[in-house]
Amino acid sequence: MFSPLFLAEFSVIKPDPGSIFWSALIFIFLYFFLGRVAFRPIQQALRKREEDIQSSLDEAKRTREEMAKLKADNEALLKLAQEERARILREAAETKEAIINEAKVKAKAEARKIVEEAKELIENQKMAAIVDVKNQVGNMAIDLTERLLRTQLKGNVEQEQLVARLMDEMKLN
Amino acid sequence: MIYKHFIHLFITIVLGLALPAWASHEHGSEHDHHQPEEYDAVSTVMHHIADANEFHVWKGVHIPLPCFLYAPGHGWTILSSGKFKHGHQAVDRYVLNHGRVNRIRSEDFPMGEVHIDGIISKEVEVEKNGKKEKKEEYFALYQGKEYPLDKPSTLDGGILGGGITSFYDFSITKNVASIMLVALLLILVFTAVARGYKENDGKAPRGIQSLIEPIFMFIRDEVTRPMIGEKHYERFQPFIMTLFFFILFCNLLGLIPFFPGGANITGNLSVTLVLALMAFIVTNINGNKHYWQHIFWMPGIPAWVKVILTPVEILGVFIKPFSLMIRLFANITAGHIIILSLIGLIFLFGKNGTNVGGAALGAVIGGLFTAFMNLIELLVAFLQAFIFSILTASYIGAAVDEGHHHEHEEAH
Numbered sequence: 209m210f211s212p213l214f215l216a217e218f219s220v221i222k223p224d225p226g227s228i229f230w231s232a233l234i235f236i237f238l239y240f241f242l243g244r245v246a247f248r249p250i251q252q253a254l255r256k257r258e259e260d261i262q263s264s265l266d267e268a269k270r271t272r273e274e275m276a277k278l279k280a281d282n283e284a285l286l287k288l289a290q291e292e293r294a295r296i297l298r299e300a301a302e303t304k305e306a307i308i309n310e311a312k313v314k315a316k317a318e319a320r321k322i323v324e325e326a327k328e329l330i331e332n333q334k335m336a337a338i339v340d341v342k343n344q345v346g347n348m349a350i351d352l353t354e355r356l357l358r359t360q361l362k363g364n365v366e367q368e369q370l371v372a373r374l375m376d377e378m379k380l381n
Numbered sequence: 382m383i384y385k386h387f388i389h390l391f392i393t394i395v396l397g398l399a400l401p402a403w404a405s406h407e408h409g410s411e412h413d414h415h416q417p418e419e420y421d422a423v424s425t426v427m428h429h430i431a432d433a434n435e436f437h438v439w440k441g442v443h444i445p446l447p448c449f450l451y452a453p454g455h456g457w458t459i460l461s462s463g464k465f466k467h468g469h470q471a472v473d474r475y476v477l478n479h480g481r482v483n484r485i486r487s488e489d490f491p492m493g494e495v496h497i498d499g500i501i502s503k504e505v506e507v508e509k510n511g512k513k514e515k516k517e518e519y520f521a522l523y524q525g526k527e528y529p530l531d532k533p534s535t536l537d538g539g540i541l542g543g544g545i546t547s548f549y550d551f552s553i554t555k556n557v558a559s560i561m562l563v564a565l566l567l568i569l570v571f572t573a574v575a576r577g578y579k580e581n582d583g584k585a586p587r588g589i590q591s592l593i594e595p596i597f598m599f600i601r602d603e604v605t606r607p608m609i610g611e612k613h614y615e616r617f618q619p620f621i622m623t624l625f626f627f628i629l630f631c632n633l634l635g636l637i638p639f640f641p642g643g644a645n646i647t648g649n650l651s652v653t654l655v656l657a658l659m660a661f662i663v664t665n666i667n668g669n670k671h672y673w674q675h676i677f678w679m680p681g682i683p684a685w686v687k688v689i690l691t692p693v694e695i696l697g698v699f700i701k702p703f704s705l706m707i708r709l710f711a712n713i714t715a716g717h718i719i720i721l722s723l724i725g726l727i728f729l730f731g732k733n734g735t736n737v738g739g740a741a742l743g744a745v746i747g748g749l750f751t752a753f754m755n756l757i758e759l760l761v762a763f764l765q766a767f768i769f770s771i772l773t774a775s776y777i778g779a780a781v782d783e784g785h786h787h788e789h790e791e792a793h
Contacts, residue, residue, distance in 0.1 A: 219431045219481075220649045220714055222535035222543035226449075226551040227432065227651035234557075234564050235655060238627060243619030246571035250597060251618055253578035260583070 345378050420733040426721040430645045430714060433480035433555040434462040438640040443467070446558055448482055450475055452548035462552070464494070471495045475548075476521050476530065480555075483530040484548045485521055490528055498522040500530070556652065559644035563630045571626075600625050600770065608774035613781045617774070620663055624656065625770040632713060632762035636755065647765070648713035650706065657706035660773040665698065668780040701776055705769055712765050716758045723747040723754060 352374055356367060436444040445463030452458070458473050465477035473492050474485040478500050505518045520527035533550035535543030553561070570589060577590030586594050605614045605621050631646040646652055674680060676694040679687055726747035731740025 217427055220645060222537050222541050223654050224535055224651045225549055227556055227649060228655055229551060230557040231560055231652045231655040234560050235627060235659060238564050238567060239620060239623045242567060242571050242623055246575040247619040247622045249575050250578055251615060
């Protein structure tokens with residue numbers, strides 16, 4: 209029954225010097241060639257890309273933190289500014305009040321002064337008028353006296369009465 | 382009913398015409414016509430996983446390959462395997478025996494191009510270590526005489542049935558040509574990928590670059606970086622990557638059942654031996670003081686244990702690459718043998734073309750199981766490439782490890 213076309217020989221298990229030589233040669237060539245041309249550059253490119261991604265992520269995180277800090281700063285600044293404004297407004301209001309009050313006081317004082325001056329002026333004018341009146345009365349008295357004296361020769365009693373009446377009249381003034 | 386009969390008849394005619402013709406032709410063209418045609422599954426499988434000096438493409442179509450043959454005392458013979466005319470011509474006593482170059486042992490045989498009448502196999506008695514053993518041998522027929530043939534030398538020292546014979550075969554065999562094809566493919570693919578990184582710098586990967594990148598990153602993140610360590614892994618990465626992609630491409634090319642695939646590259650011990658040898662060399666030339674100390678005089682254990690442990694560790698240095706070599710070889714060869722056996726069911730059930738129904742049954746069963754096995758083989762192709770590279774990386778990692786775990790132990 210066993211009439212083989214060729215021998216059942218398990219040849220693949222026998223290390224063949226030719227195959228060993230060629231596969232070693234090709235493998236070593238592949239190692240150096242691919243290592244230099246492909247595997248090392250690919251590894252470098254991959255690592256560069258990973259570092260790029262990592263640094264981008266880090267930078268984004270840092271920027272976000274900075275933004276948050278900036279925002280917080282802004283808010284603090286805004287709050288400060290609002291406080292400042294409120295303070296300024298309050299102060300302005302106070303100042304306004306003070307100015308108005310002062311003005312009022314000053315105005316009152318001025319008014320009083322004016323009134324006083326006016327009074328004084330009036331008094332002075334009055335005094336001047338009185339003096340003038342007295343002067344005129346004096347003149348009139350002199351005039352009257354002059355006229356009386358001219359008429360003295362006519363009677364005594366009546367003259368005396370007249371003088372007395374005149375004198376009374378003058379006092380009334 | 383008439384339809385059913387008609388379909389039955391049709392199938393029977395088609396199968397009856399096509400199958401036996403194909404089955405017998407497959408063998409009739411490849412092998413000797415004057416031999417009785419009986420299907421021998423084991424021999425067929427062994428022939429299909431073996432290396433050859435010509436590349437079989439299609440029925441009767443072979444690509445001749447360059448032969449570099451060296452015989453001590455005769456020197457180099459360089460020729461194309463097409464000169465052998467498929468075993469019908471001897472050149473300088475070299476003949477082509479079922480795809481492989483053999484040499485006629487007898488020095489009486491004429492040199493130069495000589496027409497021979499064919500090659501036969503016979504059972505002969507040989508004396509080996511004082512015992513008579515029966516052994517199959519090949520003979521070249523020339524002018525009515527039988528001349529015994531020598532196979533190419535192998536380096537197994539006779540343990541596996543080979544040994545040094547009268548010549549050495551350094552030819553570009555089918556396997557070597559396939560390795561060259563793999564090398565070419567790797568170079569084409571990886572120069573394209575590397576170019577992609579240059580062109581798409583700072584951009585997302587495109588095309589073949591995005592196909593290879595996940596695999597590359599997987600090997601980097603799951604194999605080289607964890608196994609060798611953060612400090613050294615970049616130094617060994619090209620080596621591990623070359624190993625992984627070389628084995629992967631060889632495995633995948635071996636799964637393609639037709640030209641330009643079909644060569645059983647990683648299922649050949651010579652190839653896995655070279656790969657394991659590379660792993661062995663790279664591991665041991667990079668071994669640091671700490672590594673050698675752990676092999677020759679393991680610190681931290683009693684002296685009498687060291688006496689036992691040191692020989693074990695020294696053996697381990699060689700067993701590790703040896704296991705790498707055997708594992709890859711056995712996995713790939715086993716897968717190929719199973720697939721070829723399942724295909725062989727067609728010829729066994731069909732009694733080599735005489736039983737059409739049997740052949741059809743074999744085709745259905747064998748076809749389904751082959752499809753299933755091919756999927757497993759596809760998994761194995763990736764898995765074995767991964768295992769080979771991760772184990773090599775772990776051996777290298779052990780060799781360059783600076784022993785930080787040791788300080789850790791002392792701290793306890």
